[in-house]
Amino acid sequence: MTERCHGDTRPPTGPRARTAIVLATAALLAATGAAFLPSTASAGTTLGASAAEKGRYFGTAVAASRLSDNAYTTILNREFNMVTAENEMKMNATEPQQGRFSYGAAEQIVNHARSRGMSVRGHTLAWHSQQPGWMESMSGSALRQAMLNHVTQVATHFRGQVVAWDVVNEAFADGGSGGRRDSNLQRTGNDWIEAAFRAADAADPNAKLCYNDYNTDNWTHAKTQGVYNMVRDFKARGVPIDCVGFQSHFNNNSPYVSNYRTTLSSFAALGVDVQITELDIQGAPANTYRSVVEDCMAVPRCNGITVWGIRDSDSWLASQTPLLFNSNGSKKAAYDAVLAALNNGSAVPTTAPPTSAPPTSVPPTSAPPTSVPPTTTPPPGGGCTATLQDSTRWGDRFNSQVTVSGASNWSVVVAVTPPQKVSATWNGSPSWDSSGNVMTMRSNGSGNVFGFTTMANGNWTRPQVLSCTAS
Numbered sequence: 010m011t012e013r014c015h016g017d018t019r020p021p022t023g024p025r026a027r028t029a030i031v032l033a034t035a036a037l038l039a040a041t042g043a044a045f046l047p048s049t050a051s052a053g054t055t056l057g058a059s060a061a062e063k064g065r066y067f068g069t070a071v072a073a074s075r076l077s078d079n080a081y082t083t084i085l086n087r088e089f090n091m092v093t094a095e096n097e098m099k100m101n102a103t104e105p106q107q108g109r110f111s112y113g114a115a116e117q118i119v120n121h122a123r124s125r126g127m128s129v130r131g132h133t134l135a136w137h138s139q140q141p142g143w144m145e146s147m148s149g150s151a152l153r154q155a156m157l158n159h160v161t162q163v164a165t166h167f168r169g170q171v172v173a174w175d176v177v178n179e180a181f182a183d184g185g186s187g188g189r190r191d192s193n194l195q196r197t198g199n200d201w202i203e204a205a206f207r208a209a210d211a212a213d214p215n216a217k218l219c220y221n222d223y224n225t226d227n228w229t230h231a232k233t234q235g236v237y238n239m240v241r242d243f244k245a246r247g248v249p250i251d252c253v254g255f256q257s258h259f260n261n262n263s264p265y266v267s268n269y270r271t272t273l274s275s276f277a278a279l280g281v282d283v284q285i286t287e288l289d290i291q292g293a294p295a296n297t298y299r300s301v302v303e304d305c306m307a308v309p310r311c312n313g314i315t316v317w318g319i320r321d322s323d324s325w326l327a328s329q330t331p332l333l334f335n336s337n338g339s340k341k342a343a344y345d346a347v348l349a350a351l352n353n354g355s356a357v358p359t360t361a362p363p364t365s366a367p368p369t370s371v372p373p374t375s376a377p378p379t380s381v382p383p384t385t386t387p388p389p390g391g392g393c394t395a396t397l398q399d400s401t402r403w404g405d406r407f408n409s410q411v412t413v414s415g416a417s418n419w420s421v422v423v424a425v426t427p428p429q430k431v432s433a434t435w436n437g438s439p440s441w442d443s444s445g446n447v448m449t450m451r452s453n454g455s456g457n458v459f460g461f462t463t464m465a466n467g468n469w470t471r472p473q474v475l476s477c478t479a480s
């Protein structure tokens with residue numbers, strides 16, 4: 010069994026080393042019981058901030074071609090802290106000719122996201138659809154080799170930049186069989202999926218590796234059960250799988266059903282994270298969006314939700330108006346329902362840091378976050394004061410909150426200690442120095458309290474406020 014730290018950018022270690030860390034953490038959890046934070050309502054004002062306050066993410070699919078649209082990027086940068094490339098990391102985009110890789114459009118998205126403190130989900134390494142022409146006509150061991158080489162090359166290229174990969178997408182058949190979908194990849198042998206996971210594991214040991222599919226939301230469906238049995242088998246045999254993605258394209262033919270929560274929690278009970286990866290709902294009924302978010306928030310291992318586009322006009326199903334923003338960029342009723350459900354939801358369990366990497370400067374979680382005194386920027390003269398307060402801590406990361414006083418337009422410089430990395434921010438506009446360790450956060454009209462998530466990467470030193478400048 011292997012497991013990865015969400016957003017972990019440490020250099021790869023051997024699978025066995027990771028196993029030891031996870032077993033130690035699991036043993037600790039089992040001994041102490043999962044420590045749930047009280048489900049008090051929080052008051053995030055954006056989707057990403059509200060999700061991050063609960064230890065989760067809220068993401069969207071992004072098309073590189075839309076990054077030049079100012080209305081689009083304004084919403085993207087304000088609301089989301091996870092990004093999936095809608096098409097740019099698919100096999101036909103990244104290896105258009107065999108052995109010749111092309112990453113330009115994908116990198117545009119990755120750079121846009123990561124330079125603003127958002128994380129990236131990779132979609133997708135192996136799929137029967139959107140294959141490049143040269144691959145579509147291949148079969149047998151040549152195809153198997155080409156697929157594995159693709160997985161290895163692409164996962165290696167993005168190592169450290171992608172927190173989770175949809176390693177294999179949509180490999181199960183629709184209908185009542187519960188079996189695999191016929192495809193050129195499937196015809197290379199039933200073990201093609203686990204081979205892809207092992208190749209991805211070798212290429213990027215720290216990324217979370219997911220199986221992703223659609224119409225797997227209804228617990229009673231044969232397809233859902235087929236995927237469940239595969240994941241159970243993988244966990245039993247030590248195939249390196251960390252997460253299952255539920256696309257959750259809901260429409261009149263494939264509606265949301267109330268056993269969705271059972272589906273999420275049943276998969277999570279197998280020892281994988283679950284993520285909602287491509288959410289859209291025909292007509293965007295607020296109640297259905299609320300139910301979906303509540304279901305995720307009720308499952309501790311449901312660690313993030315991604316909607317498949319920002320505005321209705323960005324959707325692959327634009328005529329169904331299935332998203333959270335109108336085509337003019339205004340928030341829909343479904344947006345308010347989602348934000349409220351995030352703010353009312355439970356935080357994921359807190360866990361002690363892995364025992365193999367003890368905290369260096371902060372005592373373990375037996376001391377509640379609020380008992381640590383806040384630090385205030387010492388140097389006066391900038392025209393404002395910034396006070397950093399510890400917030401929630403998880404096994405691999407922690408949140409900090411900074412309160413600014415003395416100015417309504419400000420910029421605050423914060424430093425983290427390598428190998429720490431900031432993986433998400435909210436209520437401000439961040440920029441970074443070339444080391445990636447020093448973040449300048451500017452006010453963006455969201456008030457005078459901003460926050461950020463730091464991946465500890467083994468170092469639990471509290472981030473430092475270096476300056477506060479009124480502007």
Ligand code: G2I
Pocket residue numbers: 095096138139223256287325
């Ligand atoms: O079909 C919805 C999603 C189902 N799950 C897997 C996802 O990867 C898939 O995304 C969609 C994209 O949203 C579409 O944008 O995948 C489609 C292709 O399977 C994407 O459509 C393609 C068109 O078919 C192409 O003609 C077009 O060139 O988008 C391309 C880029 O705009």
